[in-house]
Amino acid sequence: xxxxxxxxxxxxxxxxxxxxxxxxxxxxxxxxxxxxxxxxxxxxxxxxxxxxxxxxxxxxxxxxxxxxxxxxxxxxxxxxxxxxxxxxxxxxxxxxxxxxxxxxxxxxxxxxxxxxxxxxxxxxxxxxxxxxxxxxxxxxxxxxxxxxxxxxxxxxxxxxxxxxxxxxxxxxxxxxxxxxxxxxxxxxxxxxxxxxxxxxxxxxxxxxxxxxxxxxxxxxxxxxxxxxxxxxxxxxxxxxxxxxxxxxxxxxxxxxxxxxxxxxxxxxxxxxxxxxxxxxxxxxxxxxxxxxxxxxxxxxxxxxxxxxxxxxxxxxxxxxxxxxxxxxxx
Ligand SMILES: NC(=O)c1ccc[n+]([C@@H]2O[C@H](COP(=O)([O-])OP(=O)(O)OC[C@H]3O[C@@H](n4cnc5c(N)ncnc54)[C@H](OP(=O)(O)O)[C@@H]3O)[C@@H](O)[C@H]2O)c1
Numbered sequence: 584x585x586x587x588x589x590x591x592x593x594x595x596x597x598x599x600x601x602x603x604x605x606x607x608x609x610x611x612x613x614x615x616x617x618x619x620x621x622x623x624x625x626x627x628x629x630x631x632x633x634x635x636x637x638x639x640x641x642x643x644x645x646x647x648x649x650x651x652x653x654x655x656x657x658x659x660x661x662x663x664x665x666x667x668x669x670x671x672x673x674x675x676x677x678x679x680x681x682x683x684x685x686x687x688x689x690x691x692x693x694x695x696x697x698x699x700x701x702x703x704x705x706x707x708x709x710x711x712x713x714x715x716x717x718x719x720x721x722x723x724x725x726x727x728x729x730x731x732x733x734x735x736x737x738x739x740x741x742x743x744x745x746x747x748x749x750x751x752x753x754x755x756x757x758x759x760x761x762x763x764x765x766x767x768x769x770x771x772x773x774x775x776x777x778x779x780x781x782x783x784x785x786x787x788x789x790x791x792x793x794x795x796x797x798x799x800x801x802x803x804x805x806x807x808x809x810x811x812x813x814x815x816x817x818x819x820x821x822x823x824x825x826x827x828x829x830x831x832x833x834x835x836x837x838x839x840x841x842x843x844x845x846x847x848x849x850x851x852x853x854x855x856x857x858x859x860x861x862x863x864x865x866x867x868x869x870x871x872x873x874x875x876x877x878x879x880x881x882x883x884x885x886x887x888x889x890x891x892x893x894x895x896x897x898x899x900x901x902x903x904x905x906x907x908x909x910x911x912x913x
Pocket of ligand 1: 806
């Protein structure tokens with residue numbers, strides 16, 4: 584089967600400028616953390632990438648360790664790119680990261696120059712790419728001077744192996760420092776990839792202000808709290824869901840009664856708006872002015888379709904915002 588992208592792919596997506604840069608990202612981006620590994624069905628992975636691209640999702644987010652096995656999501660994506668999407672490479676923003684454990688020994692973890700640069704070389708090979716669009720330091724490593732990590736990002740961008748530099752999972756102080764060092768080096772920080780959802784609001788505790796003040800972009804990961812902010816767990820843990828799979832990062836214990844009760848109340852607001860809870864949860868994340876893109880995960884093309892459809896009804900009224908806030912604070 585030869586894939587041809589939909590001619591309508593740019594009709595309905597919203598594209599937002601990222602910080603001070605000229606780069607735009609789609610309001611909805613697709614992450615390949617789950618369901619793209621060697622344990623997953625290649626055909627389904629391929630259909631999800633096609634569906635996303637057809638809906639205007641130009642941004643695909645990876646990391647060296649996504650799988651399982653670690654690295655296999657990049658290999659899957661590389662295969663899809665090579666077989667079907669080569670003609671569209673310049674219409675895509677592809678990101679990867681390094682920061683968590685990837686290989687044995689002292690050089691396969693953390694944020695040293697040694698690890699970041701060799702890991703990116705491996706990622707490029709797995710994906711069959713000459714460069715990625717965004718390369719992230721996946722976490723702040725207290726055992727590496729932050730200057731070294733930022734100098735590695737600067738070197739990576741100058742070498743042409745990435746077009747932009749990003750950080751992820753950095754706290755407010757480390758973010759502030761990174762911005763300053765990268766500015767001094769002449770490779771401004773493009774974007775911070777931060778966890779953010781109705782159930783995870785640490786972003787609001789300081790980092791949000793730093794990003795706003797410095798006009799740095801923000802992409803919000805796990806906006807559906809890995810699926811808890813959908814209706815799927817209302818009647819138990821369904822077969823094939825992330826919490827049910829042994830390879831999933833969502834533990835059953837994380838789906839507490841308290842969260843489920845809140846999710847059910849939020850679902851009532853979603854129903855009044857004529858949308859699904861997943862759609863309401865995404866709209867809520869997008870309403871934060873610091874957020875440029877919601878970075879979703881998916882296990883099917885239908886989920887991607889439903890999630891992008893949220894853009895048809897993504898503005899919340901003041902009253903709805905207040906009702907949501909009350910549910911979350913109770
Ligand atoms: N920088 C970091 O440290 C970091 C950490 C985590 C994630 N990320 C990035 O963020 C991306 C997204 O994270 P995430 O997968 O946790 O995001 P998420 O959007 O919160 O959760 C995705 C899961 O929610 C369920 N889902 C999605 N749409 C649905 C719908 N319409 N109806 C019902 N269920 C739906 C699916 O679960 P089922 O599989 O159960 O169907 C899907 O796998 C990752 O792929 C990765 O790129 C980055």
